[in-house]
Amino acid sequence: MIIKTVDAVFDPFSVGGVLRSAADRFADRRALRFGDRSATYSQLFDEVVERARGLIGLGVRPGDHVGILMPNCWDYVILYYAANLVGATAVLLNARYRADDLAYVIPQSDVSLLIVGGHARRFTDYRPMLRAIFPELDRWNGGPLSVAAAPALRGLVEIGDDRPGSWPADAAFHAAAGSVAADEVIERAAAVRADSVGMMIFSSGTTSRPKACMLTHRSLALTADALATRFRLTPDDRVWNPLALFHMSTMLPMAACRAAGACFIGMDRFNPDDAMDLLKVERPTVHYAGFPTIISALVTHPGFAAYDQAALRINHVVGPPDLLRRYGELFPGAVAVNSYGLTEATGVPCYSDLDDPEDLLYETSGSLFPGMTARIVDEEGRPVPDGVAGEICLKGFGIFAGYYRDPDATARAVSADGWLHTGDLGRIGPGGRLIYDGRLKDMLKIGGENVAAVELESFLVTHPAVRMAQVIGVPDDRLMEVAAAYIELNPGHSLDQDALIRHCLGSIASYKIPRYVRFVDSWPMSATKVQKFELRRAFVPDGKIDVTAYTRAGA
Incomplete structure (x- = not known):
């Protein structure tokens, strides 16, 4: 199946292909809300194309790595889509990273264009950090760039910052876009293949440094389709997700929304007051808060009792059974959905089924998507019977494409026959559902x-x-x-x-x-x-x- 447009055909499993399809099928349905901005799917696609023109004008080539270093914001979403549309890999850098982290991840991921956000500079100011890490940036004003510690880095653009500065800013995007026709963007997007790497996210392993997980367009599209099916998403759904955009717990549900024509509601920065105001206005059908940190801040908020939950049908949060039961009582009309996942499996390949009885909702992580398989192995790598604890191993369409520039670590993580060794402890429970018991690796969460x-x-x-x-x-x-x-x-x-x-x-x-x-x-x-x-x-x-x-x- 190929999606046809006026100008070109898109691979239906590419990010651009799914977004173009959504713009065709759900043109006037609301696609996105972030902060005080919102857009329909047709408006979103048009804005992404405009930003993509700027990327091409700035010299981004197919296969380049575009680093996005900024807090949650509207621009982040548009840049992510635009990078994928022009055939680049979006490198989603943790907005919490500081100098020591950035000095490693930017060179390690071969970022060629770094886009820096000044949107939250009162919390995080990247300017002094980057100048300290890469002294060549101190006096750089947009000309040819050569950075000894990051040889792939050819350029940097700083957006969302109204302070004077020497680095190219928002105007550089607009100027660059003027030399590129929209048709060139469409041609680039039509050339993107589903098995190319569309995204890299750093995931901490047992080594001293995080590793860049490569995720293909196909693995994201298939996992997102499966999530949309599991959650029974429709264009009438409104999915609230206040989590970070550099995390698969946000990028995956956003992908599921575009697959189903649902509206994704994000937040620039989570705080309970703003969240309660937003929830009361939007009345979402799905909470994708993910972690007890977020839900506990909501349920203890003075305004929680006045929150009309009539539209809410899913409350997704992970945690121990007793805590999930407590949340279940506080969101009585919603199904309490649990899950298990990791970046190396395209985020979350395992969720509760909406028809599961309460005890299984609270006590298991749910079932793997069709096309994904789990098995539990002992210390010698031998499969163990259901109910016996061991290492969780996964196989199927969601397994990542490997760690960038680290074939040895990739070989240790994924066996020759395709099994991902997660380093997590678990069991196969009732009906083949997965039960997560903790970490085998020396990891903190x-x-x-x-x-x-x-x-x-x-x-x-x-x-x-x-x-x-x-x-x-x-x-x-x-x-x-x-x-x-x-x-x-x-x-x-x-x-x-x-x-x-x-x-x-x-x-x-x-x-x-x-x-x-x-x-x-x-x-x-x-x-x-x-x-x-x-x-x-x-x-x-x-x-x-x-x-x-x-x-x-x-x-």
């Missing part, structure tokens, strides 16, 4: 973000006073899990908690900063390794650090 313990440990030892650092995840009411750091100092050095936190501020993402610090003189050891289970066993949750207080104080 902070507010829904995967963070490798060794990544934090590697950063903490960059302080000259730190001899050794070990990080564990500990429970947290708001973020589900936070980092607790155990620190051994070098002989003759001194360091206190305040100094360690200041070392982290501005260098690593705020959510990664330890909320607990413990100084130790010795470690519980096996023959060769620190026994982290002993650290967890002995941990007492006192002395929690308020990182926001340091920020307010200007530390």
